[in-house]
Amino acid sequence: MKTLSIAIVSCSKFSSRLVNILSNNDTTLMDYDFKVYSREPTSFSFNYSYDELTRERWLSCLSIIYQSLKDNMQLLGQSDSFPLPEIFPDSQPMEQLPQWMLPRCLTLGDLSVISKHLRAVNDFLITSEDYLLIMEDDVILAPQAISQLNRLIQEHIFDFIDIAGGDGLKVHEHHLSLLDTFYLEEKTNCATRTACAYILSRNSASVVSTTLSSPVMPIDWSLSVALHSRNQRMGVYWLDGDIMVHGSSVGLVKSWRQS
Incomplete structure (x- = not known):
């Protein structure tokens, strides 16, 4: 049986959304072990200068x-x-x-978010878990969301699945239907939509770690860059289903960029 590691990234220093996520028992999150990355680092584990x-x-x-x-x-x-x-x-x-x-200097907010995603990925890589689910604190989970995603990893082999989507980017072609719940569109261009919620394999987590360790672009674009980083073909999918919603994109949650 394949295993799922779970990480929640708190993008704002004080996040009421994090409280909402952890107090919603219907999502089945509390049935699983997970880590929360909320501390605002005083310094980052990488050197960044805009030159x-x-x-x-x-x-x-x-x-x-x-x-x-x-x-x-x-x-x-x-x-x-x-x-x-x-x-x-x-x-x-x-x-x-x-x-x-065009090139721009990453803000402290950008760097903070990247550092938390990086810490989550690196912590996962030193475990023996098969997949890593990363969710930012503006995600809205449906009932049984985590249990359903655990079923998904048992049924399908992949490197990256963009779950929550956002900004109007929807699945247009269903290349794969699983369990009458999951509809996946394979993205041969290795595109991401947002970094709101996604699942990584150990293979893709390794290249994401390398990319985020030396940041150049914001987190969502950095994920797309990472998925192009090897000569081998990555299995990249967008998920369509009532599992998670990107709260910032639909206006239900205030984005950290607006804070």
Whole structure:
């Protein structure tokens, strides 16, 4: 029987959402062992400075995930509003890319969130567990959510499943249906939607750890970069089902970025 490790990342220093998650017995979370990553670090386990090398690394990472960002914009129906070059420009990219794609300095909030995801992944890698579920504190869990996800890992082999989604990015093609509950769309572009809730295999956790140890981009884009990091093909899926909701995306929870 495959095993599931669970980590909850508290993105805000004082999170009422964390209290709500832990007090909701219907989710079956309390039937499982889990860790909460809530402490605001006084220093980070990595060195970060926004310099010319960091900007160059941003553009290098952007070239890796560029197609997945284009695909996501198309799914959102915003391709016309934010026209992008057909392929990532090899020369003078700064002049051809929209402002939201250009290199920027990560905020202390970005770095704090990344550090907590990294700690959760590294703690998982020193265990013998098969999969790791990471949830941020703006996730809203449905009844029996954790039990259902435990059933999912027994039925399917994968490297990464984006569970909660967000920002209007929905599954459009059901490539796999499991237990009449889970509908999975395989993402050959290795795109993530958000970092709200996702499951990692040991294989993908290893490359995520490497990527987050030297951060360049925010957590969600960093996950997409990591899933492209090996020559071997990653089994990446988006999940569609009434298991979890990304509270910040649907306006039910205030995002840490707004705090």
